[in-house]
Amino acid sequence: MQAFRFEALSLPPEAQAMRKKVRAFLQDERSHNRFAAHRSSWSTFDAEFSRRAAAAGFVGMTWPKQYGGGEYSNLERFVVTEEMLAAGAPAGAHWIADRQSGPQILKHGSERARATILPKIAAGECYFGIGMSEPDSGSDLAAVRTKATRVDGGWTINGSKIWTSNAHRVHYLIVLARTSPLDQDRHAGLTQFIVATDSKGIQIRPILNMAGGHEFNEVFFKDVFVPDDMVMGQPGEGWKHVTGELAFERAGPDRFMSDIRLLVSLIDKVGAEPSERQAIAVGRCVAHFSALRRMSASIAGLLERGERPITEAALVKDVGTAFEREIPEMVRSLVPSESSLDDEDEFSQALAHVLLHAPSFTLRGGTPEILRGMIARGLGLR
Amino acid sequence: MSEDFSKIMIEQVGRLFEKQVSKDVLTAADSGEWQEGLWEAVSEAGLPHAMVAEASGGLGLAPADAMSLMRRMGYHALPLPLAETMVANHLWVEAGGSLLDGPTTFAPVTADDRIAIAFNREGATLNGTIGHVPWGGDVRHLVIFARDEKGVGYLAHVERDTVGTNQRRRNVAYEPRDNLQLDRIDVPLNAVLKAPDTLGGDGLLSYVAAIRVQQMVGGMERALDYALTYANERVQFGRPIGKFQAIQHMLAVAAGHFAAASAAADAMGESDIFAGDRFAIAVAKSRCGEAAGHVAAVCHQVHGAMGFTHEHALHFVTRRLWSWRDEGGSESYWQEWIGRNVCAMGGEALWPSITGFR
């Protein structure tokens, strides 16, 4: 059972120094009442917040200075990420660009893409969405049908994407499309493109989520032109890029901290002298949380060394999101609450907010059923 | 001891266990037979004093490496009080005592047992009962934590022979966990040392917890090894059962529990448990205990009826997992401990304390 690597990691002094810095920034944000911690999270879109965070140096942290980055380590970035989450910061505008699109562009993008886009992301002014899922391609991502055809100086894209978070308010989407026909190998012939959302031929339609919010969308592409230098890497490398990207996407603390503010509210609600049952449940959460935090930090360490811990990342996401899903159920068993978004009470609001969003925790970024298949492969069962 | 050397040693010990802890040995140990041959082998390797500084005659193994060694003990279900002996010697020598030769255990190891110590002109007298003492009937020495009437804590060395036995009993892995009676046991003054201030209200309980954490990680690893091998070998409906998604998912979930438990145990291994860091122990004991239950259940399910036989070796580890998760404080004991501490500080203190703890 030595299938997975979760090596010891202690955060270096510079990471602890960064923690102080980001805490001071967040403290300042909160003292000015700039966000409502108990009902926001990394999927709350707030461009003003992102600009201020970027100005303070917290976006594009690991990238080269040449592209507007801060040349910090993955571990310093890890600390900033977890502090943002712990504070309930509305970091949704820059989250995707900072977490995965930017690093992808840095690694596989053309020089022009890097030079024109990365500095804007790092300034908190340029946001991204992920164009992977399609109506007939959810878990089975390799089934995408959106097609890109070679034309003079670039490609034209035809097809549609669905569940595209923030498509209506980001500047670019990274679109996974088929660039050569489906033959035996379904994973060959896929390519990623950087597509500006104001390109001619793009149509974006809102899809309201079950909480009534407008976060995701349907996106239609009709002869949308993408210049050659907005292709990621070589045509045909799309599948490799997408699976590599998922290691960044899946292992971060955003996969187990979505409802940390609810936990904070719960602790205040039960007070300094909880019942035995309440104390046990809170203690159990803290234990789970601490273990997950260490696993996630250890992956940040592997990424820092240039490794691609894809299976480990899947495992962290599976364990992490299962834990996130449990929290609202546990909370409501401990404190009677007919939760409501309309209550003054922060606890009631936080619980209502989490209940209404929890189903998505185990969908976005790949379902447990798919992740467990990957883990089983890592265990030598497939 | 250098880091490289420790690594080599842990590997060598793993091979020793592999060779010597056979099914026959485990079966004999189950029936209550003391495994003298095995004890001699581990003694020859210097393991009983592994955690004592080299200057004091031990191997000077760092606590984190000792924890890795305990994982190997768990993996092989080593039927000896070796981890207990290592920790007892460490505590005793650190407090100023000299090496104890032969199998040794420490007590009390439950949340409620208390031993009283009273001093007189010749020495001191110990009084009280101690339950569930690991190998309490088999060891040569006991290191006892006791408090005087003012609440000051002491460690006392007691020869096992001077102590009465109320009941010889076994946990569900058939490891000895005896109830002992200290009925006005007189000890000379040189067998009583001031206990370190870091020992809290539940005395030595957290050290049993720390040992069981590492043993559980090793035991889970073994159970999963058995289950993965079996899933790839056993054929039903024309293919290995490991090819069925239901089996794959069960094992993937178990692997997730194992990984989280290992992470918590690693964090504990790096923390300074002997300097009184109880948070890491609490997290690790509760996380590992929870994982152990899941992992054992999944591994049995994967094995079908074969895993329910005495013939198959799976039960040697799963019965230990079920025992170890209860010993040194169960999940709920430590969860409550964490919960009370966290709640006392209030919601906003949660995050700073989690990050401060590591």
Ligand SMILES: Cc1cc2nc3c(=O)[nH]c(=O)nc-3n(C[C@H](O)[C@H](O)[C@H](O)COP(=O)(O)OP(=O)(O)OC[C@H]3O[C@@H](n4cnc5c(N)ncnc54)[C@H](O)[C@@H]3O)c2cc1C
């Ligand atoms: C809030 C939210 C935001 C999202 N944002 C984006 C975004 O920005 N960009 C983007 O591209 N996508 C996005 N998604 C889409 C997300 O990636 C998909 O929902 C996810 O991959 C699952 O696909 P699906 O919804 O089509 O479900 P399906 O694939 O149809 O699955 C339905 C159910 O069947 C199960 N299932 C499917 N295949 C198997 C199998 N082989 N074995 C066992 N069970 C199986 C699944 O686990 C699931 O339980 C978002 C989703 C949500 C909820």
